[in-house]
Amino acid sequence: MELRTDLALISEWINENSHVLDLGCGDGTLLAHLRDARSVTGYGLEIDDDNIISCVQTGVNVIHTDLNQGLSDFNDDSFDYVVMTQAIQTILQPDLLLMEMLRVGRQGIVTFPNFGHWRARSSLFFGGIMPISRALPSKWYETGNIHLCTLLDFEELCYQLDIEVLQRAVVDTKHRTSWSMRLLPNVFGKIALYRLRSKPVKRILPR
């Protein structure tokens, strides 16, 4: 089976033999792939019963967790990477969870559907309706996406939280990238991927 667009790219960002926490791990596809292809260990956090069963069937360590309760069961720096794919927009307090990710992990990897994509913009601008696309398939009243953002929004939040962007990629739902995406990522990128870490604490030098 082909790996989902963003998952394939993420697995290239993760070093072999690392310890990974996957927030909202779904059916465990990413962790199973990382385990088989890159000897990665770790855990998936998931709340959906069927997904938990899928993870157990795949042999992925899965912990029933409500991400809105934070990551208090995990110690500081206990993972090489904390990954959250296409879930940040469903979280009640995404800013707090982002900080939690970078407390628990040395690096964070976040992917989300870009609400600044031109189709979303034109849907609102010309159609006057909330956008529906492959990346955002649900109607406004039934969507779990309560905190959608654009690339600019996300990067602004990172700046506010003293989070350093180590790497960024934008792709479409088929994992392709193009010159237009590279030129205007916030307009043409459907899915945004970020690799992050907390900015090292600046030493205050005496004047």
Place this chain on the structure above:
Amino acid sequence: MPDILPPDCVGLVTSQTYRFDKTPLSLDCGRSLSSYELVYETYGTLNKDHSNAILICHALSSDHHAAGYYNMQDKKPGWWETCIGPGKPIDTNRFFVVCPNNLGGCKGSTGPTSINPDTNKPYGPDFPIVTVRDWVKSQARLGDMLGISQWLAVIGGSLGGMQALQWAIDYPKHLRYCVIIAAAPKLTAQNIAFNEVARQAILSDPDFHKGHYYQHNTIPEQGLMLARMLGHITYLSDVAMREKFGRELREGKLNFGFDVEFQVESYLRYQGRSFADRFDANTYLLMTKALDYFDPALEHDNNLSDALAKVMAKFLVISFTSDWRFSSARSREIVKALLDNKKNVSYAEVTSHDGHDAFLMPIPHFIQVFKSYMQNTE
């Protein structure tokens, strides 16, 4: 018992008894048992390299009869019929399952009702207080006797889950998987308080005779009944009791007296009485003490993560949302200690209204998680 045995039942079973008298079993309390018997049942077939054996540890008031029927007239199957049998989570087509009755029990293993060889009288209250660690040690000897040097899995619910956890700590190399269901890493003050009320009910029964009731040809029936009634309330949830009984009256009207009026009273009294008929009061006292004493973190400065640092098994931990006796938060303590040590663990919190007793029920998500996990064991 059904007229025809269902295909997913282990069928008719018999128990076996083995006497251990070569090496005395030294106990946590400082005493030792020079000779003791364990009664156990097995289901399924041990494979050639003895690598498919599963140990089932039982809870407070259950025993070695975990699955199947003794004869075609039996009204009820073993206590974990929902999970043990062909095609069930503990699949007897694949696994060889061993379930012993714990030491101190009253269903065939040496306990307070057994004859003390030193006095030729029943042990009664003189039977040493055994701990979860003592049980695990005695189970390890049973494994040796059966030629099982490593269990594929040790599995238990409630107090049984505590034994499974103790197994992983005490004999890390002797099990590959550890399944802990509806358990806790130690009791809370509230848990101990419930046990204490249960014990006081028994101890204050005039028929208890300081535990020597066998000699007086009586049993502390009222005390044991009360203890069980109290216990039973803590095994159910508010919702489950409401659904089952509501405020239903037995005779449809209030009688303005203290006889049984509400269905729930009738149910509790029935449960209490039938328990008093089949269970020994001294054993009940012992088992509740074993629960109270269980605390593997104690010798590690109360740090459970340290206590679990050397475990090698892969873990599955399961809890139930309406279990207030051992709530999900208690299971998460075990999970957290395993996460701290980067051990392999999966955890499922199963939505259920059945309270603590949920681990005995055929709840689809529970059964599916459990079954999927066991299918992946190797």
